[in-house]
Amino acid sequence: MTDEFEPRIVAFLCKWCSSAGSDLAGVSRMEYPSNVLPITVMCSGSVSPLYIFSAFNKGADGVLVSGCHPGDCHYLKGNYYARRRIALVKKLLEFIGLEPQRFQMSWVSAAEGKKYTQVIKDFVKEIKPLGPQTKLRRNQ
Amino acid sequence: MKKRTGVFVCHCGINIAGTVDVKKVTEELSKHPGVVHSEDYIYMCSDPGQNLIIDAIKEKNLDKVVVACCSPTLHETTFRNTIKSAGLNTFQCEIANIREQCSWVHKDMEKATEKAIKISKSTVERVLRNESLDPISIPVTRRALVIGGGIAGIQSALDLANSDFEVVLVERSPSIGGHMIQLSETFPTLDCSQCILTPKMVEVSKHPNIKLMTFSEVQEISGYIGNFKVKILKKPTYVDPDKCTLCDECTKVCPVVVPNEFDLGLTGRRAIYIPFPQAIPATYILDINSCPGLLPIACGKCADVCEPNAIDFDMKPEIIEEEVGAIIVASGYDQYDKELMAEYGYGKYPDVLDGLQFERLLSASGPTMGKILRPSDHKEPKEVVFIQCVGSRDPELHCEYCSKICCMYTAKHAMLYKHHVHDGQAYVFYIDIRSGGKGYEEFVQRAVEEDGVLYLRGKVSKVFEDKEKLKVWGIDTLIGKDIEIDADMVVLAMATRPSNGAEELARKLKIALDKDGFLAEAHPKLRPVESVTSGMFLAGAAQAPKDIPEAVAQASGAAAKAISILCQERLYHAPTVANVNINLCTGCGMCVDVCPYDALSLKNGKAEVNEVLCEGCGTCSATCLRAAIQVKNITPLQVHEMINACLGG
Numbered sequence: 045m046t047d048e049f050e051p052r053i054v055a056f057l058c059k060w061c062s063s064a065g066s067d068l069a070g071v072s073r074m075e076y077p078s079n080v081l082p083i084t085v086m087c088s089g090s091v092s093p094l095y096i097f098s099a100f101n102k103g104a105d106g107v108l109v110s111g112c113h114p115g116d117c118h119y120l121k122g123n124y125y126a127r128r129r130i131a132l133v134k135k136l137l138e139f140i141g142l143e144p145q146r147f148q149m150s151w152v153s154a155a156e157g158k159k160y161t162q163v164i165k166d167f168v169k170e171i172k173p174l175g176p177q178t179k180l181r182r183n184q
Numbered sequence: 185m186k187k188r189t190g191v192f193v194c195h196c197g198i199n200i201a202g203t204v205d206v207k208k209v210t211e212e213l214s215k216h217p218g219v220v221h222s223e224d225y226i227y228m229c230s231d232p233g234q235n236l237i238i239d240a241i242k243e244k245n246l247d248k249v250v251v252a253c254c255s256p257t258l259h260e261t262t263f264r265n266t267i268k269s270a271g272l273n274t275f276q277c278e279i280a281n282i283r284e285q286c287s288w289v290h291k292d293m294e295k296a297t298e299k300a301i302k303i304s305k306s307t308v309e310r311v312l313r314n315e316s317l318d319p320i321s322i323p324v325t326r327r328a329l330v331i332g333g334g335i336a337g338i339q340s341a342l343d344l345a346n347s348d349f350e351v352v353l354v355e356r357s358p359s360i361g362g363h364m365i366q367l368s369e370t371f372p373t374l375d376c377s378q379c380i381l382t383p384k385m386v387e388v389s390k391h392p393n394i395k396l397m398t399f400s401e402v403q404e405i406s407g408y409i410g411n412f413k414v415k416i417l418k419k420p421t422y423v424d425p426d427k428c429t430l431c432d433e434c435t436k437v438c439p440v441v442v443p444n445e446f447d448l449g450l451t452g453r454r455a456i457y458i459p460f461p462q463a464i465p466a467t468y469i470l471d472i473n474s475c476p477g478l479l480p481i482a483c484g485k486c487a488d489v490c491e492p493n494a495i496d497f498d499m500k501p502e503i504i505e506e507e508v509g510a511i512i513v514a515s516g517y518d519q520y521d522k523e524l525m526a527e528y529g530y531g532k533y534p535d536v537l538d539g540l541q542f543e544r545l546l547s548a549s550g551p552t553m554g555k556i557l558r559p560s561d562h563k564e565p566k567e568v569v570f571i572q573c574v575g576s577r578d579p580e581l582h583c584e585y586c587s588k589i590c591c592m593y594t595a596k597h598a599m600l601y602k603h604h605v606h607d608g609q610a611y612v613f614y615i616d617i618r619s620g621g622k623g624y625e626e627f628v629q630r631a632v633e634e635d636g637v638l639y640l641r642g643k644v645s646k647v648f649e650d651k652e653k654l655k656v657w658g659i660d661t662l663i664g665k666d667i668e669i670d671a672d673m674v675v676l677a678m679a680t681r682p683s684n685g686a687e688e689l690a691r692k693l694k695i696a697l698d699k700d701g702f703l704a705e706a707h708p709k710l711r712p713v714e715s716v717t718s719g720m721f722l723a724g725a726a727q728a729p730k731d732i733p734e735a736v737a738q739a740s741g742a743a744a745k746a747i748s749i750l751c752q753e754r755l756y757h758a759p760t761v762a763n764v765n766i767n768l769c770t771g772c773g774m775c776v777d778v779c780p781y782d783a784l785s786l787k788n789g790k791a792e793v794n795e796v797l798c799e800g801c802g803t804c805s806a807t808c809l810r811a812a813i814q815v816k817n818i819t820p821l822q823v824h825e826m827i828n829a830c831l832g833g
């Protein structure tokens with residue numbers, strides 16, 4: 045069997061919900077693919093578009109931003125800003141010609157370990173057929 | 185100076201070491217730039233594990249530490265304290281989570297090890313750029329503000345005052361007491377509401393630590409936990425409470441009669457009046473909205489007869505400023521609007537009453553001196569229909585939620601009616617009976633068994649007048665039959681809703697409302713008396729429908745929470761706050777607009793951070809087009825380097 049393509053995914057998780065939700069997935073010993081590299085940030089609202097571009101430039105095959113459910117942000121409204129900002133970034137990436145599946149946003153609460161697992165599984169499944177991301181990758 | 189980082193990889197027994205090759209992680213990390221020491225150990229959090237870190241810091245002169253172990257929510261504090269005891273600043277330690285986010289969720293050892301290495305390297309990249317920070321210390325103004333003078337606000341104020349803290353109690357109506365002072369007798373023990381409340385009201389008025397401001401409203405609040413500045417509008421009452429002797433001469437000459445709010449319109453009052461005999465403060469007030477005019481030419485009769493010259497037509501509104509360290513909001517509830525209940529004839533037929541009006545009829549000090557008489561013809565009603573859930577539990581048309589108190593007070597109403605009118609019949613229409621509470625179920629049973637109250641399960645479709653009777657059409661769903669009752673009086677258990685103006689008050693305080701408009705608690709289970717804003721607490725029916733024991737319990741809880749702030753000399757705030765590079769800042773103001781905490785302002789054309797208000801969420805830094813504003817210890821540079829390390833450098 046040939047080596048299967050293993051996408052590298054950077055996941056920006058807000059500390060209060062999604063990071064806690066991914067911890068819960070761990071505590072509950074739910075298995076998911078190891079392709080995801082988590083970076084915990086304070087809030088999904090702190091994820092600058094530059095972080096997303098930076099990840100793609102550095103060779104990420106997929107980027108996930110995950111925060112608290114709308115209305116539940118620890119900082120009241122950070123995820124509303126995130127939602128708007130991310131919609132714009134998504135359009136821009138599509139305009140550049142990047143496959144839209146490569147960039148996603150999800151809402152995962154501290155209680156949703158199972159959902160986090162599912163999000164990662166689906167994400168990996170969706171981008172595997174796309175192969176490596178080269179559009180934005182800078183040769184290093 | 186060269187950075188000297190130590191990396192400590194924990195096995196966590198086999199929790200980590202079972203899936204992650206910890207030796208390999210240790211070895212790989214030892215080669216990472218900036219790392220001068222790395223080692224693994226079976227339980228890093230154990231005493232020997234921590235000592236290992238302390239020794240390495242001393243021997244190898246480390247200035248940064250990464251512990252690769254479980255989630256930072258568990259042991260971040262442990263290890264930060266460990267490095268502190270070795271003389272390092274707590275912010276020079278970061279945790280790489282290789283358990284919850286790695287060893288526990290993967291099975292393939294090779295892949296998990298590779299991921300653990302990346303996570304650890306990315307954490308090293310972060311800590312390499314961490315600043316040493318000290319907690320921000322803020323002084324505490326050791327006084328409290330309580331908004332609302334119902335039983336909840338009264339209880340909070342007394343608890344605080346008796347713990348030796350000064351309290352400013354702001355009540356918007358002319359007297360404290362809230363709804364409880366209007367009630368007759370209270371379930372489940374049937375003690376007289378006024379008799380148990382008035383001693384507390386008097387205690388408030390006499391307490392040296394309580395500054396009572398009635399007929400006043402909070403106008404503006406600024407500041408933050410420990411240091412709020414409050415502007416309070418004191419509305420003019422046109423009567424000097426210190427001079428008023430309560431002689432009642434003025435009401436005898438006042439020509440104006442308007443509905444009396446205290447009796448919910450069942451009686452009238454003059455334009456100059458005392459809300460009720462035991463009002464606190466004990467004084468008459470002049471209602472400017474019903475008085476024909478303050479000028480003596482317009483009327484002025486009251487001033488003519490007032491012997492002590494207590495009436496002052498020139499009284500002006502005043503703005504009073506107070507400084508407090510904590511705030512308790514106890515703004516209570518109101519009944520659902522009667523206009524919305526047209527199908528039951530409320531507001532149309534005088535003998536269709538709401539719950540509070542019935543309380544006044546039952547009250548020994550009420551309009552009928554405790555006799556149950558119909559407002560229309562003063563006859564004793566022999567058939568009375570009580571309808572529960574009026575406006576409650578009706579998501580289509582009215583409120584979705586259960587108002588919680590009405591099952592109990594309806595049982596009380598029906599029971600007390602029977603105590604007054606022995607040969608009368610009480611009917612209760614209900615959806616179901618919710619009588620959770622100490623002695624509550626027994627109370628309802630007593631109404632049924634001892635007082636013969638007839639409970640009919642079902643809804644009433646219509647109430648209309650028919651030959652001096654009120655015809656009640658309903659259905660008994662237990663026997664599946666239509667029911668028609670010729671009633672003499674109908675009493676509606678109106679839904680409880682947030683008090684008038686709750687929304688505006690929440691906006692001023694910057695606290696959140698829930699979907700029904702009640703004040704939202706910080707956590708529905710674990711932080712039920714805190715609001716989402718630090719330093720502000722919730723008490724009583726303002727947060728959700730509550731009966732008196734629950735309102736009092738929450739009020740004491742809120743007071744205890746407030747005391748936990750006020751008893752401190754200083755408060756400490758996380759120093760990982762936003763920081764502006766003024767050389768890059770263009771003063772565009774975009775960050776100012778997005779900050780959820782109003783922590784940013786423009787000063788001399790540059791953004792400025794109020795470090796005490798800033799919670800470090802980073803929304804500003806993601807918004808700034810020039811990267812001029814960053815949150816300390818999670819700066820864009822740090823995140824970029826972490827991304828780099830995650831993707832294999």
Ligand SMILES: Cc1cc2nc3c(=O)[nH]c(=O)nc-3n(C[C@H](O)[C@H](O)[C@H](O)COP(=O)(O)OP(=O)(O)OC[C@H]3O[C@@H](n4cnc5c(N)ncnc54)[C@H](O)[C@@H]3O)c2cc1C
Pocket residue numbers: 331332333334335336337354355356357360361362363364367369370371372400401402514515516517518539540543589593596683684685689723724725726730731732733735
């Ligand atoms: C018909 C009826 C019968 C009841 N019978 C019983 C019973 O038998 N036993 C029992 O345990 N409970 C009973 N209750 C429930 C009881 O009334 C409440 O539990 C209790 O009054 C709640 O107290 P509170 O202080 O939270 O609110 P409230 O009594 O509503 O007091 C709130 C106070 O805040 C003031 N306020 C509001 N907004 C502001 C503002 N912006 N600024 C300043 N002041 C403000 C209001 O003027 C008011 O004085 C009954 C309720 C009803 C409707």
Ligand code: SF4
Pocket residue numbers: 572573574576577585586587588589590591592615616617618677
């Ligand atoms: S407390 Fe009882 S009467 Fe009131 S809304 Fe709830 S179920 Fe209906």
Ligand code: SF4
Pocket residue numbers: 761762778779780781782783784793797798799800801802803804805815
């Ligand atoms: S970090 Fe958040 S709270 Fe602090 S100034 Fe920026 S937006 Fe406001």
Ligand code: FES
Pocket residue numbers: 058059060061062086087088089110111112117118119122123
């Ligand atoms: S804290 Fe989770 S999205 Fe803001």
